[in-house]
Amino acid sequence: MALKHTPLYPLHQTLGARIVDFAGFEMPVQYSSIKLEHAAVRDRAGIFDVSHMGQIHFHGPAAIETVERLVTCPVASLKAGGVRYGMLCNERGGVVDDVTVYRVSEDALFLCVNAANIEKDLSWIQQHAPPEAGVSDRSAETALIALQGPLSCEVFDQLGSTQPSQLGRFSFAPMLLSGVETLVSRTGYTGSDGFEIYLGAGDAQRIFQGLLTAGEQLADGGAVPCGLGARDTLRLEAALPLYGHELDDDTSPLEAGLERFVKTEAGGFIGAEAIKTRALRGHLHQLVGFELTDRGVARDGYAIHKGGEVIGRVTSGSPSPTLGKSIGLGYVDPAHAAVGTPISVEIRGRATAAVITKTPFVSARKR
Amino acid sequence: MSEHELPEECFYTREDEWVRHDGDRAYLGITDYAQNQLGDIVFLELPEVGATIAQGEVFGVIESVKAVSDLYAPISGEILEVNADLAETPEVVNESCYSDGWLLAIKVSDTGEFDTLMNAPDYAQYIQERQD
Secondary structure (H helix, E strand, O other): OOOOOOOOOOHHHHOOOOOEEEEEEEEEEEEEHHHHHHHHHHHHHEEOOOOEEEEEEEEEEHHHHHHHEOOOOOOOOOOOOEEEEEEEEOOOOOEEEEEEEEEEEOOOOEEOOOHHHHHHHHHHHHHHHOHHHHHEOOOEEEEEEEEOOOOHHHHHHHHHHHHHHHHHOEEEEEEEEEOOEEEEEEOOOOOOOOOEEEEEEEHHHHHHHHHHHHHHHOOOOOOOOOOOHHHHHHHOOOOOEOOOOOOOOOOOOOOOOOOHHOOOOOOOOOOHHHHHHHHOOOOOOEEEEEEEEEOOOOOOOOEEEEEOOOOOOOOEEEEOOOOOEEEEEEOOOOHHHHOOEEEEEEEOOOEEEEEEOOOOOOOOOOO | OOOOOOOOEEEEOOOEEEEEEEEEEEEEEEOOHHHHHHHHEEEEEEEOOOEEEOOOEEEEEEEEEEEEEEEOOOOEEEEEOOOOOOHHOOOHHHHOOOOOOOOOEEEEOOOOHHHHOOOOHHHHHHHHHHHO
């Protein structure tokens, strides 16, 4: 099957990005270097094309109650202009996908979903949504640009837009940017302050280029384009889960440490009972963060050892450019999950010393 | 001609390593093309002084942020020196792969092995073939 392109693909080529296959899309992994792009987001600002992600809309008299039954976060209580993070779960209490829920109005909302799961999520939703929920897939026509870093508001200022700086975290509003209608959301996947800009596919190149040009005015190198490589190292420092690594169809949100995004009020959602039952039975593993204390890099799939036994497995690992050490997330036997527990990670047959740490590894946001 | 740096005095392998004679020893490392492909180097696993390496065999590992890659010996010999800077500053391999970013210095066991390697123009062509 031919790989897909986002509306920004021609611009990535012009900018000289190294392109890789991700979730069926040809996406930029880096433009200059992952470390430089990562540092730009932590120190100044970075601009990401995340248009490969999906947007599933609900509009109708049953929209709110349908989504309330599908996601782990509360929906009816989410006010228009608010965003919440949650998960779609299956009947076994496993995670179908992690999503963000945008309450647009009284009877309309949309989910932003992972690119790799668009078809799966749509199929799952359609099995559980009546026609009155008014489900529509707007992924292909929607572009998404992330502007992340402490100087994000300054980049908007250079564009003549002071409205974004008024947004609180996890809220969004329609805004005109350079004459283009957009939805600007104060959300992100980096752990730094920043915004995600939803807009029509046809306007994407112009706005991305406009942000880059505006960002050039900032000191010390300005805002730079950033690829999926830096997106991954940034989210790992913030200990944000990545579907397919920390989350999958068999993993309960509670095993992944995401209980604060799982509502407990009566009425429930699909998977609520199973999540409870599994918790009462006792989870077999629990997500932890760790850092290596010996030299090396922990990576997805490496075994975690303690006391001569395998106690778990790494789900994500890489060097942390901000911290100058190797960090990772992994599932371990709950008996050995306490912060401070010494463990080892098996790297090419050799035990590499590590220790379980608290997360996030980096707290980069002031608000 | 390739836009990658290619010192004339080096010989090159299909695994994108270079080797250069320097008096009684030969220095080796990875090429500019290789470091560019790998991205930011973060970790190297190299053998100790006194160990021997055999042409064509894996002698170590080089890791970038996203990738783990085997290192192949361009020629055979005994290791006389290992670049000590690489533990603290692996990025020197990205910055200056033919000089400060050298990996090993070895005592060449068979100078005839150099005949099996590519010179700079041949290696430039090899890069070109892969980019087409």
